[in-house]
Amino acid sequence: MTVLELVKKNRSYRRFYQNEQVSRAQLEKLVELARFSASGGNMQPLRFILSCDKEKNTKIFSCLKWAMMLKDWDGPEEGERPSAYIVIVKRRDITTPNSLDAGIMAQSMLLGAVESGLGGCMFGAVNKPLLSDLLGIDNEEYEIALVVAIGKPKEKIVIDDIGGGQDTRYYRDDDGVHHVPKISTQDLIIG
Ligand SMILES: Cc1cc2nc3c(=O)[nH]c(=O)nc-3n(C[C@H](O)[C@H](O)[C@H](O)COP(=O)(O)O)c2cc1C
Numbered sequence: 001m002t003v004l005e006l007v008k009k010n011r012s013y014r015r016f017y018q019n020e021q022v023s024r025a026q027l028e029k030l031v032e033l034a035r036f037s038a039s040g041g042n043m044q045p046l047r048f049i050l051s052c053d054k055e056k057n058t059k060i061f062s063c064l065k066w067a068m069m070l071k072d073w074d075g076p077e078e079g080e081r082p083s084a085y086i087v088i089v090k091r092r093d094i095t096t097p098n099s100l101d102a103g104i105m106a107q108s109m110l111l112g113a114v115e116s117g118l119g120g121c122m123f124g125a126v127n128k129p130l131l132s133d134l135l136g137i138d139n140e141e142y143e144i145a146l147v148v149a150i151g152k153p154k155e156k157i158v159i160d161d162i163g164g165g166q167d168t169r170y171y172r173d174d175d176g177v178h179h180v181p182k183i184s185t186q187d188l189i190i191g
Pocket residue numbers: 010011012013065066067068103121122123124125126170180
């Protein structure tokens with residue numbers, strides 16, 4: 001796959017073949033991609049909590065807010081949930097010039113997931129106090145930055161090309177196909 005193909009295939013997937021296991025070794029390989037990613041000031045404040053077992057997955061799932069644009073959908077049913085998660089946390093004692101590392105590292109990991117036939121979604125809408133509590137994260141030491149869900153995608157997603165002024169809201173059509181409007185390259189370039 002070219003980088004363009006990989007990036008286009010790397011959509012936010014929210015329905016999965018839950019019985020397709022993702023191993024801890026696979027998750028560790030994704031963290032390796034995070035390791036080689038850019039970090040502001042190279043301070044590397046992020047740490048990773050891996051989950052690929054039922055009990056931990058259930059706890060993480062209960063803290064996520066799925067697809068705020070899909071008003072009549074509360075997230076995937078049992079059987080279509082992610083098989084694994086990577087919770088990205090930030091060490092509180094390392095003060096960084098900005099807080100972009102988590103997004104960059106999440107993207108690296110998701111691209112790696114797509115390369116190996118998996119896919120996922122990043123979550124900023126997380127009940128962080130509850131997740132900290134459920135996973136026993138030391139709140140004084142770490143704050144939760146992002147959660148990345150991983151699994152074998154079970155949904156069709158298409159990109160719709162739109163102009164700069166058009167509606168960017170994603171939606172699911174009557175056939176269950178998820179549509180993601182993306183502004184054209186020419187309309188993104190403003191100078
Ligand atoms: C920083 C960030 C946080 C996100 N948080 C959530 C989230 O909490 N829940 C969710 O369902 N999707 C979340 N998403 C996924 C976006 O909804 C998704 O990127 C957007 O709909 C475009 O779809 P695409 O990723 O396939 O291009 C997040 C994406 C980013 C970049």
